[in-house]
Amino acid sequence: MINQIYIENEIKDHPRVQRILKKFKRKTPIYIDKYASVFNKKNQNFRIQKKYPSLILAKKKGGHVLKTPSDFGIGNSNNFYFSHMYNCLYDCEYCFLQGMYSSADYVLFVNYEDFEDGIKEKINFHKNERVTFFSGYDCDSLAFEKISGFVSHFLPFFKRFSNVEIELRTKSTQMEPLLKMEPVSNCIVAFSLLPAEIANKTDHKVPTIKKRINKISELALMGWKIGLRFDPLIHGENWKNIYKELFADVFKNIDKKAIHSITLGPLRFPKAMFKKILDMNPRSKLLSDVLVLRGNKISYTNEIELEMQSFCIDLLNKHSPETLLFSCKGNF
Amino acid sequence: MSNGCICWVIALASEAKSLIEEFKMYLMPGDTLFPIYKNKNENEWLVITGVGQLNVASGVSYLYSLCPYSKTSFWINFGIAGAGKNVGDIGEPFLINELRHHDFKKIYYPFILPNLKLKNAMLKTYNKPQNNYKRSFLFDMEGWVFYNIVQKKITRELIAVVKIISDNSPETILSINKNFINKFIKDKIEYLMTLRDFGFSLSDLETERKKEHFLFVDITEKFHFTFSQCQQLKNFLIRWDVNFPERSLFSEIKDLNDAKSILDYMESSLKHHKLKWE
Numbered sequence: 001m002i003n004q005i006y007i008e009n010e011i012k013d014h015p016r017v018q019r020i021l022k023k024f025k026r027k028t029p030i031y032i033d034k035y036a037s038v039f040n041k042k043n044q045n046f047r048i049q050k051k052y053p054s055l056i057l058a059k060k061k062g063g064h065v066l067k068t069p070s071d072f073g074i075g076n077s078n079n080f081y082f083s084h085m086y087n088c089l090y091d092c093e094y095c096f097l098q099g100m101y102s103s104a105d106y107v108l109f110v111n112y113e114d115f116e117d118g119i120k121e122k123i124n125f126h127k128n129e130r131v132t133f134f135s136g137y138d139c140d141s142l143a144f145e146k147i148s149g150f151v152s153h154f155l156p157f158f159k160r161f162s163n164v165e166i167e168l169r170t171k172s173t174q175m176e177p178l179l180k181m182e183p184v185s186n187c188i189v190a191f192s193l194l195p196a197e198i199a200n201k202t203d204h205k206v207p208t209i210k211k212r213i214n215k216i217s218e219l220a221l222m223g224w225k226i227g228l229r230f231d232p233l234i235h236g237e238n239w240k241n242i243y244k245e246l247f248a249d250v251f252k253n254i255d256k257k258a259i260h261s262i263t264l265g266p267l268r269f270p271k272a273m274f275k276k277i278l279d280m281n282p283r284s285k286l287l288s289d290v291l292v293l294r295g296n297k298i299s300y301t302n303e304i305e306l307e308m309q310s311f312c313i314d315l316l317n318k319h320s321p322e323t324l325l326f327s328c329k330g331n332f
Numbered sequence: 333m334s335n336g337c338i339c340w341v342i343a344l345a346s347e348a349k350s351l352i353e354e355f356k357m358y359l360m361p362g363d364t365l366f367p368i369y370k371n372k373n374e375n376e377w378l379v380i381t382g383v384g385q386l387n388v389a390s391g392v393s394y395l396y397s398l399c400p401y402s403k404t405s406f407w408i409n410f411g412i413a414g415a416g417k418n419v420g421d422i423g424e425p426f427l428i429n430e431l432r433h434h435d436f437k438k439i440y441y442p443f444i445l446p447n448l449k450l451k452n453a454m455l456k457t458y459n460k461p462q463n464n465y466k467r468s469f470l471f472d473m474e475g476w477v478f479y480n481i482v483q484k485k486i487t488r489e490l491i492a493v494v495k496i497i498s499d500n501s502p503e504t505i506l507s508i509n510k511n512f513i514n515k516f517i518k519d520k521i522e523y524l525m526t527l528r529d530f531g532f533s534l535s536d537l538e539t540e541r542k543k544e545h546f547l548f549v550d551i552t553e554k555f556h557f558t559f560s561q562c563q564q565l566k567n568f569l570i571r572w573d574v575n576f577p578e579r580s581l582f583s584e585i586k587d588l589n590d591a592k593s594i595l596d597y598m599e600s601s602l603k604h605h606k607l608k609w610e
Contacts, residue, residue: 004429004444028452030429030441038441041488047541048489048534052446197609236607282541288574289607 004054016110049104060109064118085139091204099273136169143172183223190227195242220258231265265328336535337401340378346510388474406531409478412498416467423516428493430454545569
């Protein structure tokens, strides 16, 4: 449910804006000079906005494509991400976006062609190398598809570049554009997963794990390449059993041949954002656990992190080839 | 009952009269800088500031310092405003979604409260009364200044500016008087009731988020805690509640006799606890 729509004056006549506005016929948009006059101002309450988010349609100027953190990747050495949107429909207690912005409003950058230019520039620079582009870093790649048309627009574009992979990271089960098209061989549809017992408590407004697994299974059967993202790994009583059950459930339902990659990542928050996140969710069970400062991140102790990582790797290796497995150390 | 609080900021006594009666507020006794009204539960406050920017600025600051819940209150600037002929009819209420000032470039976009049956409009604040009714917005002498001050003190989602059109032509301005204002505000009180209910619920959320743990005062009154120990205690108390909802902290620490041993005990208990997800 969108509370209000703001539109940057510069793009008010953009065809994508006009198309989006048709979906919100009862809303009267407010025209603004720049999205920053509404978004991420001081003294905004992320939690209240999360209940009543507005949509801001804007033009991204510069920084369309950025390098990922050094340990973020799925096999290629050239990794970039791009964010056509800030913020997410979902509300997950471990999400760094809560601390990144003081606004929960959705900013949708409609100048997709400028992102394409940025992507082409990187592709040309790394002509004979393998490159991976990640979307879904600052938002969910598919959850807003009905409004943004992001996947429908970008998949045909990426299809043209054989040395390139695009990862769509999602928790959504709204797969309409993917179900309507032939699988794109250089696209990885990557799903974030965690044990249902945990997800029920931490992932708000998100499709259940069962629904996510069913959807992955459907896509896998269609021939889409699947990414499994067990990130973050969350600790607690009985964690070994519940992860064991999750992995068993996943591999029982998903055609192994469809799995492109599996990644594991520890629970981590940038130090600078953690206080803000805790301040907004003081009664979060997840945040009430023993988390320690390690370098510039807040996380479980090294001991817990290593134990979880090695236990999960051992289990996953039993289900799938080792070469598919990547772990993210979670540096910022 | 809501734990929230509402702070009304209103320029004229005639604009406030209906609200004071409807919400059963009474004038605070004593020598106050501005007339201040509050209800019996002290969760609804109202200041009559007088017309103009200086008055509203001083009035807001005064109420902010007086109301014990001002930091988590929902703040409403309510009053009459002029408007362009085409903006709306006399007596029509508007929730302001854009605030401009004649002399300043800064534009504010207040949080839009959902599900209110109020039309939205832009408001421009001037230094002097205006009589140009060809404009496409509302105009007043306080709104922008009110917002400019309050947004520095509290979260923006807890601020609203609501105006009722009092004049939209040179002829209509002649009929503005106390009784006229009072009448058309009374007619629109239901809109303000809805806004107020919503304000209470948002303020309640903020109060809940910021409230101190009920044991914090008891413990810190009994033992001396340094500033950093206080911060640690606050953190541990919340975590204790989340992790051990059925354990009585007070009885567990009754034999401990200094801040350090209390904190050590809590830390050790929390450290050895494993979250139960099922």
